Amino acid sequence: MSYIPSTPEERLEMLGATGAQSMEDLFSAVPDHLRFKGLLDLPPAASEFEVISALKEMAGRNKVYQTWFRGAGSYRHYIPSVVRHLASRAEFVTAYTPYQAEISQGILQSIFEYQTLICELTGMDVSNAGVYDGAHAAAEACAMFADKNRPKVLAASTVKPMTAEVLRTYCRVAGRELEFFGAEDGKASSALLEQMLDTSVCCVYAEQPNFYGLVEDYGELTRAAHAAGAKMVIGSYPIALAVLKTPAEYGADAAVGEAQPLGMPPAFGGPYLGYMAVKAADARKLPGRIAGATVDAAGRTAYVLTLQAREQHIRREKASSNICSNQALCALTATVYCAAAGPGGLKEIAMRCVSLARYAARRISAVSGFSMMFEGFFFNEFVTRCPVDPAKLETKLAENDMLCGLPVQTEKGAGILWCLTERNTKDEIDRLVRLLGEVSA
Amino acid sequence: MSYIPSTPEERLEMLGATGAQSMEDLFSAVPDHLRFKGLLDLPPAASEFEVISALKEMAGRNKVYQTWFRGAGSYRHYIPSVVRHLASRAEFVTAYTPYQAEISQGILQSIFEYQTLICELTGMDVSNAGVYDGAHAAAEACAMFADKNRPKVLAASTVKPMTAEVLRTYCRVAGRELEFFGAEDGKASSALLEQMLDTSVCCVYAEQPNFYGLVEDYGELTRAAHAAGAKMVIGSYPIALAVLKTPAEYGADAAVGEAQPLGMPPAFGGPYLGYMAVKAADARKLPGRIAGATVDAAGRTAYVLTLQAREQHIRREKASSNICSNQALCALTATVYCAAAGPGGLKEIAMRCVSLARYAARRISAVSGFSMMFEGFFFNEFVTRCPVDPAKLETKLAENDMLCGLPVQTEKGAGILWCLTERNTKDEIDRLVRLLGEVSA
Amino acid sequence: MKGTIFEKSRPGRSGFTLPAFDCEYERIPEQLLRGGPPLLPEVAEVDLVRHYTALSRESFGVDCGFYPLGSCTMKYNPKIGEDAAALSGFTDIHPLQPEDSAQGCLEALGTLGGYLCEITGMDAISLQPAAGAHGEFTGLSMIKAYLGATGHEEKKKVLVPDSAHGTNPASAVMAGFTVVSIPSAADGTVDLDALRGALGEDTAALMLTNPNTLGLFEKNIAAVAGMVHEVGGLLYYDGANLNAVMGITRPGDMGFDVMHLNLHKTFATPHGGGGPGSGPVACKSFLAPYLPGPVVDRTTQGFCLRQPKHSVGRVKAFNGNFLVCVRALAYLMTLGAAGVREAAENAVLNANYLLAKLRGTYDAPYGGRCMHEFVLSLEQLKKSTGIGATDIAKGLIDLGMHPPTVHFPLIVREAMMIEPTETESRETLDAAAEAMLRLYETARTDPGALRAAPSGSPVGRPDEAAAARNPVLRG
């Protein structure tokens, strides 16, 4: 079945109305030698019951761990029930980009609210409606600031490997240079950055916190970038922004990041949401959709997609953005999530992340062989050494329904990147530490 | 937390506006000696995450069987996804009885459609908006036809024990007599019925199919009832009505039944839905809500609750119904389910029930000791003998993730009431039969 | 909406599929077959979805706005309850599963029952009744059985205040009692003298809701209880208004012997457009043997079902509206002891706040203080402008809120009964007050506009008389 309402008889009648003799006839423009003969090699149609049963079985072949200690770019936070209920309203789910404003005020307003939210979190002036994910946001931000005279992007070697890879792809393809500047004790070094800065550099990218969970000195990095005439782009964990100094406060020119922690499940990697915000002066450089407030003839507040001169459907090859479909429903989700949590809730989540991570770090690093890899303030992730084969450790923890921290390579050697969120408990950490003790014994 | 928007400060301000000095003050009408001192012995407030986790654990302490062979009044049919999606639209879920028609046309129309559906299924002229469940519907139908001169209800001994119990309660309390007339080979006997019929009998109740799954001779029973001036009430499995002769075709005066099979999960017994329909002449006798079509001043079709003279809020102690809240969302669910299945789908489901039950009966009754208890046409349930302790059989099947048929007592002795729906497969039956073979060996 | 789903039917349409059938189709004997198929809608999935999505968009729920329907406690329905009720460990359980395989369900019912006993001050409970009226019938049945068992067949009268909800007298009659209506005193509470006059040997019970339907606490309740008990009568508590007093005073402590609760009112389960609700019946221990069965017991082996010794019998198949109970349990777990009381306090606060804003303009015949709801009389307004409760209600629809209950309780002319509940914010109450005051003004300056209201809804006022005169009850 293909969800087609018309019956065979109706189809025949409709065919008649078109003047065609047969279905084949409708496709007469398709040359015969290009016709696919016979049936595609796909399974036969299945009933809804069979499909959902098969997919349940498939889902059952994944392991849903009770306890997580893994983050590295995807985080498990509690998603209030209301978020799913509202974001699954059929009108939101089955609409498309609000090209026709009058029939889409709800969606347009939700984008406007999302933009407001991102500005509040980052301290920036203007947000777009979101891009594909955090790594893509970083790549788009760097592209936004690049030009012929300044074709080079510098990124901290401490950014997430995923972001680094996507940056690499985007830069390579566009013919932009990308170089990574080094770190000291796990933190991007502004001294090393300074050595690499010159007038060919369009922008500098760093992450808050960085891949190892550490908070770097974004003030210094920004000053260095600005001193060389380069722009500063900071990619932040949005929940950390409930408490940590904002990209704007550090002087950044663009704030980007992965908004998945704001109400989206880990879901094997997507859909997630990249956020992007800039200073007012750069508004017209932003890629992607942007909603704005205006009025109708009767003076009523009305929302529209605006500043479209940037976009592909207006300026085509001169556009500063090729984005058409974005991640709108994820932006709505993030907005509802933040409104559900409120500033107090978001701060509480952030403080629990920080506190649990600290407790875990103290406890884990006290286990022989699991000493801390780096010093300095970290948000909710940190790296320890690992005295055993990480694969063995993963298996041991998995037997206890725990998803181990991620085995990582650092400039100081191999280790485990542990992650804590408000979903973790002290008890879980204590149990983990006991298991680590057994492993290291 | 209690889902209260106002903050402590707002509460104080609002209190000020009421002129009260304190919250206590607002309750000054409650005499001090009646005040509950201290806190109720309830657990402390819990966060949403804790609540849902605890309830998931609780749900996890139930066993969800993969394969079911149990019915006996509650049936597992496949519920198309669309049914849940539509019936969970917040406007439907969070509205109340549509007292204000103009703001409730959607719900009123859905009730009107439900009534149409029930009339189509049963062949009757007028349906109400539904009552609490099938057993309650039977009790209300008998009450509807009872009066001072004819205070007695006769019910077939083959009706479901649950219906019988509820009938008993309602009759006893209202001071109506209730007697059961006997069966032969598992089917209500019109001869035995005739012997008990006299001018004191207001109505006769039988079920289609009966508790043992057998289809009785409702024509004979109805003729007998009518001959004695009594009304006939038939309680039907609604899915069976897709194919079986309707209560109307048998000449019944009221058609009732349990609509749970129409899109409601078994859910440990509720919420379910009782349906009730009568001939046009008895419309004003029906208890419960009824929606009707009319027009507004502009001539537009408009739906309202109607024939309210029957109801408690109009005639109070003279009302023929005390029903206020009913099972409206279940009625909507049944309507969406039937529209999703369509006449073809419902018939297909019914035919699969019949066919699987027949196959199962043949196979099971071939196992030594599991012979058929009764002869005659059955819909999707049938009784076999059981050569072993039913509890042992239940355990054995449970170990194989099967919910055994229900152990029952019949006039021919103890047996097992097996149930098949379109959710069962031939393969399941074959596996069951193998297990029965092992048990009986 | 144009057309019913039946009118949208087209022969041959369908969106329904089943797995391939691996068994042989059997035939049904000719004489058992129905004459023709039922004319159910034949529609594609997309048509079905659009039809009911559109119907939902022509409906108004608590999620759409303020819904101060007096006596109905239209509080916010937490979404988490929906999630809990959708767990397959609850939905996919057969009601007659072996008890050891349904311990979770039994625990849910047992736990909820315990909480409700504590809140009401009662000793035992059955979660079987499906709604308040069903609970009334059940409670009265228990009273009847008890009186019968204790040799008091002569007790045939149930006293019901004239302010009571219509279900009370209707249920009493259904339970085979004779109803005696007790007039209210001028202050809106039970007239003690009238009560005294009505009480006697034949008194089976008094049914009372406290606070009553005027939103007034029956402060003489202790005396009332004493008087009724004095003649051997029992006290039935209609729990529809429990939201006003939970955590503050308990029906059991006030002297009531048996009562129902409306989980769909007090305990935040959604009303579903008129149900399913749940109307558990709670009672003092002497009535416990009469409860409808089965009830849940906790033993050392776990939870089990038990038939009370002198049970009135089932009032419903199986175990009540189980999934509604799950929602109520989720709600109570969330609120906890303090939250329950806080809910009651704020329900009363909100009602008093709104009353304070309206009573300068509208006539509040029972004074300036109320419990969780209050009743206005628009009789004067009607006399002077022709605009009554119904007109104001219709005007409110155009202002985006659900109207209050109108024309109930019957003892108040042109009654408008307003119950804001605790889950409304001050802004919502302020906006409602403003709307009500504006309409009062409109009634004086432009009554015609109000008589034509509502104008912004899909239909205007339906011709109800025509509907009843010439009933069209199916499509």
Next chain:
Amino acid sequence: MKGTIFEKSRPGRSGFTLPAFDCEYERIPEQLLRGGPPLLPEVAEVDLVRHYTALSRESFGVDCGFYPLGSCTMKYNPKIGEDAAALSGFTDIHPLQPEDSAQGCLEALGTLGGYLCEITGMDAISLQPAAGAHGEFTGLSMIKAYLGATGHEEKKKVLVPDSAHGTNPASAVMAGFTVVSIPSAADGTVDLDALRGALGEDTAALMLTNPNTLGLFEKNIAAVAGMVHEVGGLLYYDGANLNAVMGITRPGDMGFDVMHLNLHKTFATPHGGGGPGSGPVACKSFLAPYLPGPVVDRTTQGFCLRQPKHSVGRVKAFNGNFLVCVRALAYLMTLGAAGVREAAENAVLNANYLLAKLRGTYDAPYGGRCMHEFVLSLEQLKKSTGIGATDIAKGLIDLGMHPPTVHFPLIVREAMMIEPTETESRETLDAAAEAMLRLYETARTDPGALRAAPSGSPVGRPDEAAAARNPVLRG
């Protein structure tokens, strides 16, 4: 809706709770703290629910009615897909879980990828891109990498027909190419002479959608492919219009080398108000080594992720919009081989049926036959009445349907691009035709009414110029 959620904020309000915290709170160093808290909305749960419920009610989706937005394939989104995507065995999986603990996810991706290769006639696929435009960028990156690896740095030009979607040229530029626009022939297909003229040593690729944005099948596609390949160029297929031809002809067989698919168009995943979608990139085997990684492989040990040898690298973190892929998989499992073709056939039938009803009145510049969509030109109407595509679109809003795409493709003046999709019934098409014809009449008789449209929506036409001139981009 009055006011944003931020305007509804009240200090101290909240509906959020967490379990008691059993760890000690730690302090964050002063110098790392932000100056003040972000001004997020402080609202109770009920306010939140009402706000977004109201916003949803001011939005229009496929579930609300006909949505013939040309080029966007707004077909019905099966609900079962939502159920599948909500399974915790899919949602609660970390993207970096050990592969043996994520076999279900890998199987879903692997299976879907296999189906899509079969449908497109391609050899390999990556499900990483999040949307069509993302897929274009990815595919062009692969072309670039391939050309580089094979020593063809001189190939810097990407040819794009002037009828192409704006994302095509924009993506090409983003991928570092120079865009050459190829004019369309009078019949709306690629002008072979113009193409020939533009082809050369420097040609990297031709981007084409087939059927093209005029709804016409490029019947010379074999010749076109030959010409492009002849000069060493590659053929990129924009899969946005695949719904017209799946099961009937395959891009791979037409000669295309690499392409994207829009799962949110052809494969019925919902559009979400603008996303998330999914834009997998499929290619011939010679390009497979360049696919973005990781891709899913099936081995005897099960499914695993692999980095293609010469991968262009990731274009997105992790594994694509996984839950969108799950929905598309559910859809394909439901349709099966025959259903896929049936969908295409009926998409084309529906478009031709609607075209047949309109072409007598409206100007259909490319004739009376189309594939899954067609384009009308309202240029004449505009000239004679002043009413253009936008006005008719706004008029359709008042008639209860979502307007078609307007002013695209750019080569058609006052273009109106209509794509009904296969999931619409004849009645819906009849009603849409009637609405369009009625508005045509209105344009002639009462153009003022159309210029004032829409009148029934929450707002009238917004002042877009003011919005752009004086941007207000946050609350």
